[in-house]
Amino acid sequence: MTEKRIYNFNPGPATLPLPVLEEMQKEMLNYQESGMSVMEISHRSSLFDNIINDAIERTKRLLGLDDRFQVLFLQGGASLQFAMIPMNFLPDGKSADYVNTGTWSTKAIKEAEIQNKSHHVVASSEDRDFAYIPKNIGFNKDAAFVHITSNNTIKGTQWHEFPDTGDVPIISDMSSDIFSRQLDIDKFGMIYGGAQKNIGPSGICMAIIRDDMFKLIPAGIPSMLDYNTFLKKNSLYNTPPTFSIYTVQLVLKWIEETVGGLAAMEQRNREKAETLYSYIDSSDFFRGTTDTDSRSFMNVTFRLPSEDLEKKFIEEATNSGLGGLKGHRSVGGCRASIYNAMPVEGVKALVEFMQKFEKANG
Amino acid sequence: MTEKRIYNFNPGPATLPLPVLEEMQKEMLNYQESGMSVMEISHRSSLFDNIINDAIERTKRLLGLDDRFQVLFLQGGASLQFAMIPMNFLPDGKSADYVNTGTWSTKAIKEAEIQNKSHHVVASSEDRDFAYIPKNIGFNKDAAFVHITSNNTIKGTQWHEFPDTGDVPIISDMSSDIFSRQLDIDKFGMIYGGAQKNIGPSGICMAIIRDDMFKLIPAGIPSMLDYNTFLKKNSLYNTPPTFSIYTVQLVLKWIEETVGGLAAMEQRNREKAETLYSYIDSSDFFRGTTDTDSRSFMNVTFRLPSEDLEKKFIEEATNSGLGGLKGHRSVGGCRASIYNAMPVEGVKALVEFMQKFEKANG
Numbered sequence: 024m025t026e027k028r029i030y031n032f033n034p035g036p037a038t039l040p041l042p043v044l045e046e047m048q049k050e051m052l053n054y055q056e057s058g059m060s061v062m063e064i065s066h067r068s069s070l071f072d073n074i075i076n077d078a079i080e081r082t083k084r085l086l087g088l089d090d091r092f093q094v095l096f097l098q099g100g101a102s103l104q105f106a107m108i109p110m111n112f113l114p115d116g117k118s119a120d121y122v123n124t125g126t127w128s129t130k131a132i133k134e135a136e137i138q139n140k141s142h143h144v145v146a147s148s149e150d151r152d153f154a155y156i157p158k159n160i161g162f163n164k165d166a167a168f169v170h171i172t173s174n175n176t177i178k179g180t181q182w183h184e185f186p187d188t189g190d191v192p193i194i195s196d197m198s199s200d201i202f203s204r205q206l207d208i209d210k211f212g213m214i215y216g217g218a219q220k221n222i223g224p225s226g227i228c229m230a231i232i233r234d235d236m237f238k239l240i241p242a243g244i245p246s247m248l249d250y251n252t253f254l255k256k257n258s259l260y261n262t263p264p265t266f267s268i269y270t271v272q273l274v275l276k277w278i279e280e281t282v283g284g285l286a287a288m289e290q291r292n293r294e295k296a297e298t299l300y301s302y303i304d305s306s307d308f309f310r311g312t313t314d315t316d317s318r319s320f321m322n323v324t325f326r327l328p329s330e331d332l333e334k335k336f337i338e339e340a341t342n343s344g345l346g347g348l349k350g351h352r353s354v355g356g357c358r359a360s361i362y363n364a365m366p367v368e369g370v371k372a373l374v375e376f377m378q379k380f381e382k383a384n385g
Numbered sequence: 386m387t388e389k390r391i392y393n394f395n396p397g398p399a400t401l402p403l404p405v406l407e408e409m410q411k412e413m414l415n416y417q418e419s420g421m422s423v424m425e426i427s428h429r430s431s432l433f434d435n436i437i438n439d440a441i442e443r444t445k446r447l448l449g450l451d452d453r454f455q456v457l458f459l460q461g462g463a464s465l466q467f468a469m470i471p472m473n474f475l476p477d478g479k480s481a482d483y484v485n486t487g488t489w490s491t492k493a494i495k496e497a498e499i500q501n502k503s504h505h506v507v508a509s510s511e512d513r514d515f516a517y518i519p520k521n522i523g524f525n526k527d528a529a530f531v532h533i534t535s536n537n538t539i540k541g542t543q544w545h546e547f548p549d550t551g552d553v554p555i556i557s558d559m560s561s562d563i564f565s566r567q568l569d570i571d572k573f574g575m576i577y578g579g580a581q582k583n584i585g586p587s588g589i590c591m592a593i594i595r596d597d598m599f600k601l602i603p604a605g606i607p608s609m610l611d612y613n614t615f616l617k618k619n620s621l622y623n624t625p626p627t628f629s630i631y632t633v634q635l636v637l638k639w640i641e642e643t644v645g646g647l648a649a650m651e652q653r654n655r656e657k658a659e660t661l662y663s664y665i666d667s668s669d670f671f672r673g674t675t676d677t678d679s680r681s682f683m684n685v686t687f688r689l690p691s692e693d694l695e696k697k698f699i700e701e702a703t704n705s706g707l708g709g710l711k712g713h714r715s716v717g718g719c720r721a722s723i724y725n726a727m728p729v730e731g732v733k734a735l736v737e738f739m740q741k742f743e744k745a746n747g
Binding site for chain 1: 398410461468586
């Protein structure tokens with residue numbers, strides 16, 4: 024760890040790979056001998072074309088996408104996608120299936136409701152405060168799509184196997200686990216995610232959409248809300264968040280070239296999660312909040328014996344250079360977000376601290 | 386000029402103040418002893434609250450806004466605002482007036498059309514390729530609003546006096562001149578602009594909206610397209626583009642503390658524009674493309690005797706460290722964008738280069 028940097032367990036915006044930050048710092052005043060910062064170059068320049076196209080090519084290689092899949096860069100975060108998805112892909116006369124696994128799924132469903140779009144919540148884990156991923160779901164065979172949230176940042180659950188929906192395409196919000204593991208892309212009509220957890224800064228959202236989905240888009244959608252606008256212009260219909268796309272490009276390069284690809288990234292992420300969960304399981308002091316088979320490898324949620332101890336734990340951890348461990352304000356408790364850029368050493372340091380804290384307070 | 390940096394006349398994304406870039410570079414790995422980059426801190430932290438609130442307070446002071454005006458940070462650029470404005474502020478039974486002064490006005494009008502919103506184009510300068518700002522416009526007294534584009538980046542024209550629209554609020558796209566000059570805010574119901582020309586990077590859009598406008602917003606708008614969502618949550622309904630807002634904060638601080646406020650900023654911008662236009666007027670080789678009284682102080686458009694000479698001029702200028710002088714691809718010719726962060730020395734260097742070029746090729 025570079026002097027003065029902390030281990031940052033924030034849920035998003037989140038820690039970024041140090042080599043990426045160092046490269047951005049080095050190039051801040053003069054990108055590739057252009058005499059300009061990346062922030063100052065034109066989005067219509069060959070310099071920026073190289074950046075966005077490299078980010079797209081790395082996305083395709085890392086996720087093993089074939090030519091059916093288009094990579095788009097959007098704004099407004101996943102929250103705007105919640106509205107755009109039914110607007111684009113849910114024509115009159117059709118209905119969509121939604122699975123509700125927590126706060127973000129609930130918000131996605133709300134945006135279909137606001138637009139009076141026909142939809143069914145085919146499964147929900149709300150009965151046990153979203154502590155698990157539903158199984159054996161009865162999907163509608165004629166649904167336009169099935170919407171799921173692959174990882175639930177707030178509740179700490181994650182889909183480890185994606186459901187069989189037959190011919191119905193899955194659309195998944197992957198904001199908090201995109202590029203954290205390998206993916207069988209064939210099940211999906213669309214995956215999307217804000218970059219600010221696993222692949223970059225906030226303010227840029229990646230969407231990967233299968234060719235046939237674009238044909239469903241009706242006429243009459245405002246230009247900036249129509250996925251076809253972004254498809255036709257390689258995400259350059261208007262000025263995109265250039266510096267954010269550059270950051271994503273550097274993080275994807277780091278995953279590909281430094282970590283060694285998505286299989287290696289997944290391996291590293293599994294190792295981190297297992298280190299943390301196995302300590303929690305061995306402890307009578309700390310306890311997990313979710314069903315074991317639904318545990319998130321990205322957001323490890325846990326409780327201590329009392330709220331007072333939780334407060335003390337978070338404070339002392341912060342003072343020891345372990346930041347961002349407070350649970351979401353809607354659920355309380357503790358949460359360690361261990362996205363791609365969190366090094367194994369950071370998780371080991373956290374476990375050591377937890378052991379010491381348990382000894383002193385248990 | 387720092388060694389190796391060029392004078393960057395790009396139309397947006399555009400040059401940024403060097404002290405701002407240097408501060409960002411310095412703080413890239415560790416913001417205010419937090420042990421994190423600004424990109425890595427939580428948007429729910431007090432550190433970020435300080436950033437966004439400081440940006441808002443500086444906006445209010447610089448523009449002299451009273452408590453009626455709310456400052457919002459949005460995504461999607463001005464292009465998304467083109468759709469959101471009629472969606473929010475043009476209820477059934479009402480109509481809006483639009484003035485068409487070029488590419489961006491045309492796009493704003495198109496987004497009202499797409500939504501089948503009643504509107505009138507009450508004036509247009511299309512008859513002379515948008516080379517002027519229309520005068521003596523007959524506005525509709527019962528219009529919901531009048532939409533104008535205060536500065537036309539592509540055509541090089543600018544409103545120097547805003548029209549009298551009686552009680553009808555003006556909504557102005559100020560993407561290319563926001564914070565470049567003082568403003569009589571009383572005429573406006575809303576001003577908005579992408580940051581990437583005068584106040585920051587691309588990917589963040591500022592909107593300043595008068596209190597009474599929010600009451601016009603109908604129910605049933607998707608959350609991320611409803612200005613009330615941003616109002617109620619101080620632009621923090623979902624994760625905002627934190628690093629972009631931080632950059633805007635630093636640029637506003639630079640305008641306020643280094644330049645000395647908006648009057649001084651305007652004075653500096655006038656000096657730059659007058660230096661450039663007076664040379665063009667004195668030359669038989671270079672010629673301006675717009676009516677004299679409609680000239681933009683931000684985007685100075687000009688032609689040379691032939692397209693071959695224009696190409697040569699742009700090439701040789703680039704080689705001399707004067708970048709971004711090519712006119713928009715839709716109009717050709719040359720354009721020098723001289724936003725806030727372009728120093729007077731940059732404009733003087735450009736004029737010297739133009740004199741030399743004229744001598745060698747005239």
